[in-house]
Amino acid sequence: MQHAEASAAVSPKDRFVTVYGRKPVLEALGDPDLAVDKVVLADTARGPAAREILDAAARRGVPVRRASAHRVKVLAGNGRHDQGVLADVVAPRMRPLAAALDGRRPPRTVLLLDGITTPANLGMILRTATAAGIGGVVVPRHGVASIDPLVVKASAGVAFHAPVLRAATAEDAAEALRRAGYPLLAMDAGADQTLFTARLPEPVAFVLGGETAGVSPGVRRHVTGRVAIPMAGGVESLNVAGAAAVLCFELVRRRIGG
Template sequence: MEKEQQIFGIRAIIEAVQAGKEIDKVFVQKDLQGDLMKELLKVLKQNGVNFSYVPVEKLNRLGDRNHQGAVASISPISFADLDELIMSLLDEGKNPLFIVLDGISDARNFGAIIRTAECTGVNGIIVPKQGSAPVNGDTVKTSAGAVFNIPICKVDHVKDAVFHLQSSGIKTVAATEKTNNNVYDIDFTEPVAIVMGSEDKGVNPSVLKVVDEKAKLPMYGTISSLNVSVACGAFLYEVVRQRL
């Protein structure tokens, strides 16, 4: 985190959240007690702000100011509203293409996905409020600035986003090895959202149960999986190939 993107101190963070600032993530000192800390946690939960507990040593490394047990990062972007984005795309007669990221926690992977998504005409990226990689300096740099050119939507739960997409006529396809379907057998010419999971766990089983289709990439090496940003790129360029 760059210092100009940080907020130090419990009270300052509370005021920033209540003022509607785009807070991407808050680091809270582990085992810190007190009424003010309880108020901060309540405000963060009420406003759906992503936060995590960390040791005080991590907070100390984030800056030399008095953090009082909490440091927040301000997002360099404004997040889009998913419902409004879907409606605008359909009203404009576009053929929507979305990426849903279920548990991508590495900022550089996130940035690489954003860069490829922008290059392949993705209309929006959907991430959960909790457990998602932050939009920070690493994300901006790895995306080569593409993060400023593509709408990113935060949702409470990925599964709810899948239901919302489906009710809007957008097919959902999960990238997973837990299927016999090949990515090249899926019809990507219609409105579609591709769900990508984390490298260690993949797409959440509860999400796999509700998507319309599942697809995998053929693998011929001894390593069983690709980096998630590379796999996402392979899926997206199959969409491009079909839509050309």
């Protein structure tokens, strides 16, 4: 596990948010608050659109690499909307989960995302968690939506600066958190105790399950407790992004965070 995480630490997916498409790339290059590591431009890209990107990169001193159109699609992870260009934007608070847990000040509060595949939900969760001062949001490399331009848009740009922690899968992350001494509390509408009355330990990790399947079996076996958000009016549950918002600001109210 440690060897695998050490290898993952040098992965670009643990260091950058990759945006693709002409407009998102130009927006990233035009934002002085963002550090762009590099631009990758398809070798077939020519004309005014390509020139605009090349000029914008030159103004920022950002290197531009040429690659085949197929390679750009592979790197972008999107076969339809890359438009032959991508940019790797430095995410200063993104790091491997293992590095965060082994650091001098491990996060006191962690959200573990398990099977959340809707970009809008991921973006809103990242925005809310950052605003609430949550210590880390585990966004696994597999089984959860990629942090792409749709997620960046849903987060209103906060995804670039969110405290994202990377792991291979949600199950790997759950195991690592438990080994590090974190109780895992699953947000579950059927739980007997509510978020507002439960005793919440520190440190603590909360599991937010997917939009349809909820918490996966592999993660569920590491869960140590469950908490619910009380519902009225015949409403069964909240959207996962709404539930995350309630959770995050209950932690703010209790002054649990960071």
